Amino acid sequence: MEKVNWKVEGMSCTNCALTIHKYLEGKGLQNVKVNFIGGDVSFDINGNVAKPDLEKGIEGLGYHVANGILAQTGTKNKKLFKNHLHRFLFCIIFTAPMLINMIPGIHIHALMNPYVQLALTVPVFIVGMDFFGRSAIKSLLKGIPNMNVLIALGAVAAFGYSLYGTLIGHAEQYMFYETAAAIITLVFLGNWMEDKSVETTQAALRKLTVTQKVMANMIAYDDQHNEHIFPVESTSLKVGDLILIKNGEHVPMDCKILWGEASVNEAIITGESAPVEKKMNDKLMGGSILEDGTIKAYVTAVGEDTVMSNILKLVKEAQTEKPPVQQLADKISAIFVPVVISISVVTLLINYYFTDIGFGASLLRAIAVLVISCPCAMGLATPAAIAVGLGRAAKNGVLFKNARSLEVFKSIKQVVFDKTGTLTTGKFRIAKWRVLVPDFSEEEFKRIAYSLERYSNHPVAQSVSKEWKTKNEMRWQKIEEVKGNGMKALDKEGNEYIAGSFKAAVGLTENHSHNVYIIRNNILLGWIDVIDDIRPEAKQVITLLNASGFKTILLSGDKKEKCEQVAKELGIEEVVSEQTPEQKLEKLAYYNSIAPTAMVGDGINDAPALAKATVGISLSEASQVAMQSAQVVLMNHGLKNLPLSLGLGKHTYITIKQNLFWAFLYNVIAIPVAAVGLLSPAFGALIMGLSDVVLAVNSVRLNWKKVV
Structure with a gap:
């Protein structure tokens, strides 16, 4: 299986993404993911399907694969209009004179001529149908009608009705040419504004991609x-x-x-x-x-193996996922177009048969229902908010690996911390030490300790060998590391030396509080204490979490005294110490059963616990970012952005709810208002475009909104 990542142009709504998704799945492809906001399409392909054939199929749906084989070989068809702004600028030239004539008090006699209006409308209608008409027909043929079906129906109805009146010689009773032209022109304007506003939701991610080619x-x-x-x-x-x-x-790679x-x-x-x-x-x-x-x-x-590429890939994959809150909106979007067409037909019949406004006015109301309804708003509500939330997080060194994490954060009540490497730096240093044998040289004690510990990879041993490094080291006849005890060595004279934990010193002392005990021939020479400094930002982060209502818990395998000391210094409410990895998993399952719980670990030996938590948050070296088992990775080597990650998750979900509320409210209010004749089709077309802009602007607020 080969992983394919394409950039597809032309997607403007959820239904567009759904059309491509169903097409690719219908070809037998696996792991299909489509993000209409970023235009990212990915799937796994086997040798049974040729990529050029898939590209042609997507082109046949009305979209374009920008980085595909056909594009690279220069077979892309050149288009007269590159975007919606170009189409709008062309159409407004012909539409503006008719709109001017609609202003009260202005009546240019020549513009009232039906043949003049027909001549002005035809270029607009052709451009409109080339885009909306093609898209509508292709979506209908694939069984997934999109918003362009509504626009095309409205424009065709207005133009066809007007043309019919002109041909039978009663044009003055059927004059809706300006309505057809205005619908097409203003929807192009609305689509352009929507595209530009949606682009802003991708601003943070675009800043990351800029550095990829230098x-x-x-x-x-x-x-x-x-x-x-x-x-x-x-x-x-x-x-x-x-x-x-x-x-x-810039560092190029x-x-x-x-x-x-x-x-x-x-x-x-x-x-x-x-x-x-x-x-x-x-x-x-x-x-x-x-x-x-x-x-x-x-x-x-290089390429996809770099840290930056891994970050971008994971963020883009997260964007394509649909959290549970979006599922209802998607179900409604799938049946939205047929429902609106039905409402439009009912509007026409009720107004024609049960009012005295006539067929022309009834048709206008039905057209207004078509063009003011907006299925895109419901499809855009979640992706726009997620795009901004993920982008702001990535810009601040927080990587969400899936969209689900953003939503789950809303219910987190407890935050569990590992100690070593999470609340502490994980870098040990010697705090104090003592020689217990009278007249024994301190320099000789250090020399013995260094000569033993330099052969160990344990972090405590490495801190000793680093600080007490000497060129005058002892030469051993034999040296080995005894698991759970420490280092054991024999010199050429047969003397036995040990640098180990309290297990190695049992019977020689009752004091078990020290980290390293140095022993020669069963005589305790002295001890060494090392400390792991608390991260400088840890106190502020814990204080902020406590003030925000989160319960903080320290869950560690370290000794009880050390864990309680760290917890007391930082203000952590609950301490669970001396836990094995298996016991940690049991504790996390218990905490999850009480309330949704986030686990914060260093990502090296906490993988099972991170996976068990409601949300796993890893502190990680960025070079390891793609290999962590956590759903969220803090890439700035510290806890500083933990409150930001929790706050962003919560406020992204709030923004999604606001967007969905607006999308539903807009359609619930706009459609009945249009049905009773309080909105003209032209004004409805403009409002429809603006409805998506409102969602995008509300989502973009996440870039500056205070979330902590």
Whole structure:
């Protein structure tokens, strides 16, 4: 199976996405996802279906695959009008004179001539039917009628009725040419405004994609080993290529520093504007910026394997998902067009047979019902809010892996924290130490401790070997790591040395509060205490969560005394310590049964617990972002944006509810108002376009709304 990702142009509503989705599934494709706002279409394909055939099929539906094989080979048909603005500008030239004549007190006699109005309307009608008519017919043939069916029906009804009157010689009684032209023209204007406003919901994500294609300074060597530097596009780089990155330049792809030091702005990835100091062997993420310094590096990942690409891919996949709140709106959207057509027919019949306004006025009311109704609003309500919520989150270093997480956040009542690496930095340092044997040299004690611990990968051992590093280390005849005890070694004279936990010192001391005990020939030489510093932002975050009504819980495998000390310092309400991974899972299941619970862990050894929680939130190095089991990843190496993630989830859901309320309310009010003749079709066409703009603007407010 091959994963295909396409950018499809021309989708304007949920029904458009549904049409493409059903077409691709009908071809036997798997994991089909379609996002009409971003135009992203993805699916798994096997060898039984050819991609060019699928592209042609999508083109046949009225859409265009911008990055497909046909587009790359230049087989795309050139169109006279590139977008709705071009169509509007063309149509308004012919429609404006007729609209001017509708203004009270202005009567240009020549414009009252039916043949003049017919001549002005025909170009508009042709352009309108080329777009709305084609789209309507194709959607009807696929069994998924879209909004353009309503627009096309309204325009055809008004134009056909007027043409009939002109041909029979009673044009003055059938003159609705200006209505047909105004509907088409103003809907083009509304669609353009809708497209522009919906584009703003993608603004944050577009900022991420801008950095994907930049120029790079590639380093190459000739036969005489002379260095040559020449510019290349970042997209042409390969893993292992050597590059030079200068002060102020973008890092073109993920890479590792070979030479030099620099201050790097990683805000595009982590949301943190403060520069990070980088030196030899440190990794750089593509898209970050060198604010100061010059480095040489080799490329470690390109294309879809880079951190940025993984982030974009995951956010786009999240956009295509439909949270439960959208399901009712989708069901209504699927039957909306047939229902509105039925209401329009009923409106025509009731007004014609039960009022004295005549067929012409009854037809106008029926047309107004068609053009003022807006199925797009219900389809746009959720995707627009999710696009902004996900975009703002990504811009601030918070990655939501699915849209469901955004909705589930609304009900979170408890936040469970792991300790090491989550509330603390995970980087140990020596706090205090003591030699217990009289007249034993402190330098010799440090030398023994370093010589033992340097062979261990345990974080505590590494902190000791890092701080007490010496060139005068001891040489061992034999050394091994005893699981659960520590390091054990023999020197050339046969002396036995141990650097281990309290288990190794049982019988030598009753004090079990220290981290490392140094023993020689069953004599306790001394002990070492290391501490794991609490993250500087942890206190503020916990205080904010407590003030916001969340219950905070510390769930850790560490000792009771240390957990209680951390909890007391931070103000955490409940402490559960000395838990095995299995016990952690049981506790999380218990907390979930009481109330929806979010679990925050460092993402390294907390994967099962993160998956068990209602929402798993991982603190992670960004390079590991695609491999975490959590639904949400904080990419700024800390807890700072945890309240933002919780707040964004809650307020995105609030925005979705507001959008759906407006979409339903608009249609419930607008359709009856049009049916009783209080709105003209032309005015209804304009309002219809504006209804979607209202939703987009309300969604865009999430970019600035205070959510914490």
